[in-house]
Amino acid sequence: MSSSVFNDLRQEGDFCDAVIRVKDVEFQIHKVILCKCSKYFLAFFRRWSSPGQQVFNIGGLSADMMALIIEFAYTGSVHVTGDNVEELLLAADQLDVPGIVQNCCDFMEEQLSVKNCIGIHRFTKTINCSRLQHKAFSYVLGHFEEVVFSQEFQQLSVENIIDIIGRDELNVKEESTVFEAIILWIAYSPEERKGHFATLLSKVRLALMSEGYLKSNVRSNELVKNNIECKLMVRKALDIITCIRPNYSSVLCNHLARPRLPNAVLLAIGGWSGGDPTNGIEAYDIRTDSWVNVSNGHERPRAYHGTAFLNGDIYCVGGFDRVEHFNSVRRYDPNTHTWHEVASMYYRRCYVSVTVLNGCIYAMGGYDGHTRLSTAERYMPETNQWSLIAPMSEQRSDASCTTLHDKVYICGGFNGNECLQTAESYCPETNQWTAIALMNCRRSGVGIIAHADHIFAVGGFDGTTRLRSAEAYDPRRNTWHELSSMLSPRSNFGIEVLEGRIFVVGGFNGFNTSYDVEYYNSITDEWCKACDMEIFRSALSCCVVSGLPNMAEYALPRDALPLLHVDGESVEVSESDESV
Template sequence: MGDEGYYPHESSSVFNDLRLQGGFCDATIKVQDVSFQVHRVILATYSPYFLNVFRCASPQDKVFDTPGLSPDMMQLIIEFVYTGSVSVREENVRELLLAADHLQVADVVQTCSDFLVEHLRPRNCVGLFQFPNICFSSSLQHKAYRYIIDHFEEVALCEEFLQLSVHELTAILDSDDLNVNKESIAYEAVLRWIANGPEERKAHIAVLLSKVRLGLMSLDYLMTKVIQNELVINSLECMPMVVKTAETMSSITTSRTSGSHLSILASRPRLPYAVMLAIGGWSGGDPTNSIEAYDIRADNWTNVTIAQERPRAYHGVAFLDGSVYCVGGSDRAEQFSSVRRLDLRTHVWHEVAPMFSCRCYVSVTVLDGYIYAMGGYDGYTRLCTAERYRPETNQWSLIAPMQEHRSDASSTTLRDMVYICGGFNGIECLQTCECYSPRTNQWTTISPMSCPRSGIGIIAYADRVYAVGGFDGSRRLSTAEFYNPCTNTWLRVRSMITPRSNFGIAVLDNQLFVVGGFNGFTTSCNVEHYDVATDAWAAARNMNIFRSALSCCVACPLPNVDKYVVSRDALLPLYLDDVCVESGDSD
């Protein structure tokens, strides 16, 4: 039905037939020059507004004028009262919400609010955030505000963004969980907002700039883009603020002195929109149940382990609908068919339906609401079978088997296809790759990688399939390459800093991360990330424990993200002493 919604509830059609025929009607609702015959008891049941009107009326009153509404909206609401359904469309939803709120028809208010939430977009979220100022709907206002915070980079480029009041924009910029990849985005949004009405708005530069976290920018950006801006130069309050921040950052960079002279707000890292979870693996010669959460905004790992959970390694993990699923694996003694679900809101593990097969060294990915588990080792043989799980029914179903037997492979999804690459077939490490189409339930061989890779990392990134690291049968690899589905070809990219196999891999904030693994000599806690724009790898903060055979996934959005990252108040003293130019904006 496109952007139109019909929302029925139980109601008798008999009363509606009587209304349409004029039978037993005892009141007329008049809106402008249009009259609607109704039954008082029916209308009063759904509208406290009309209940009060009818109570206060004398027995002789038959016609009731209802100002402030259009006849079209009154007709929709009366039809809802009698039929239990209402047609909500983008072109009528706001007017209908105002009318329903005025007449206190709660079900229609809720229906309209739900419709607006479902249709939140960068281009309309500011208007919907401001809309409840006219029509009270705290839930709609909160969700629109959350949308602005979570999608700020896109929202700041839309026309509606310019309609924010200075108080609204100040509150948004002040939020710890404002989702900006770089702090320069917040600063440039301020400039764009002021430019829409410079004569009136330039006076607000100081209060707005005080909410931008200048200490999170690079010194170069601060010196070239901020300190030389005309609005900053002409502000008696801004210039000292920016100069003091620049001087402190310069001192930290050149002499490694304490960063405590930076103001708390100027350098307080914002909360991340998404966190990367590193789950399980081998550590110290034994499987572990350790879970660490990586906060990219603070470059920090937080231990979020649940002590009662069973250790496992060589498993797969997937994030879906607010939960993390841990699939298969081994605890050394046995291979698992079991699947566990971690509810990130409650931080509690639950058992869900097991797979058809035990699968250690399994490859796991998500596509269209299904979790796919492919290949692996069942304790006797390397598998070519594959299956998928639907959370709504808590059931696994078999899909077509792969063309190769693969354990220790890796998989990802791109453009409605599942890709699996490399692995070990029981005899040799593989360089072969194949892809699966859910539409046809068929596997198709694609071009092989440049070399065999077992214990590989496969991930969709920058609209390509990246293959990273692994074991070629004689050594651990640092090399990386990507597959272009349009040309069916692989192309080498810059190698990792550290060779590794059996590591975690994920994409976070448009960076490809590799986590832990085995480097050929020892289990690692090392973490690095790759930027496709620069074709370069850089080190990130190490995990707190050494481990290989772990699995990683990215969880977002998290309404309780503060439970998975270090407190900003606790982090600040450490962060201030570690501020340097490399950690800020580079543009």
């Protein structure tokens, strides 16, 4: 018998065998229906009631919440709102209705914000919902730079503050943010809280700050100046930074120089190395400026492919392994380090351009072993299906693409005869491609990325030379303008944005395959050197992966940092010719 029939019987009062009374409100019910959705009611009716009892009083919740729980027992659905979610969750937890508990937790997880994450985390300590508790706390750590200005942060206990700022997972670009947060917290109730300052300061990684900031902002602070213990911490941090003090290694035991974990890592996947394709995967840890080899050796090598990070998974699309031009797509789960096959594309594509827009993966152009392609297709992970979209206006192999303002942009490439200067955008709503302004030069093997409301085109090959030049497209004006050039020329490299900087990774410089990495600051229009990869390679693909619960597995181990010997004491510090 369907649940709707039972609900109709309940509403008509037919065959009901019990009455639930909450305060002065009575609900006629069928015991077996409530027992099915709650072990509490099963025990209540079986062991905690008298024989023949028909009326059952339940306290600790309102009649409105009881009505919702009974409705759920009969229909399997419940209307959760911002107004009722906390009261409903407490009631469902009390009566052990896991279906409603899950619905409420899912709702609260979706509502997490800078303003409520601390309150939700505090609330979860009163109920059995470990996943929501973890999600809320992770949200606090991940959005700490904004959370510190919320009213909830000011009302945290000193124990809560210590727990938060002591975590490696605390996401801050600058350690000065942590120092300023504790100053802000103390200022909310100075007489009551200033006695905790030394304990809080010991959790700040002072040696990660600049020497100038330590001297100008920390050492000069009145709370520091009036506390001998705090002054000693600052002096030790300055000694670590300048590498001049004795007994260096003992200072690092108190975490003054221990890097935080990154909230996101840049993955360099596959490529061409030493004359062969590679299956090597390296992760860039921006907090330590270092690469970590996270290859598991279980995946088939591929180069000239595309990658995409979507819904917590990494997709490797198309490519080439010297023997086969792939139409296959592989999905990598970074939590379990396992690979899975998903639906193949309609076309074989190496030199493919891949990007993500509105929950879909787009694969465009490329080379199938015979022809440069103008075709394009789109993958929906929910259905595990590819569908063809309108073809581009011309054949593009070895181009690059990105997304901005709900459009896909693809630039440059090679059409089989010449390197291309053209670029075009795709609108999913109309399924149409539109030409945009020409780049300032021809670019095949180019890197294209969206950042700061512009499309950046970096490096590549113009048919004669590997390029250092870079330019940016303003979609509002339909114009390109030149930027500072890279430190090194390169084509067929990886490109991604990490913490507001554009990283370019590896590639081919015209003579050798490279492992060097540099990044661009769009505010200063400057390129700077970053740590080299371990694997030299071109034809790789990069993606940025964020929010992993196992992020420590993709970062330099914090308990095994290399040692630098200074004046006899140990000090922890962070550390071929091929044609394309």
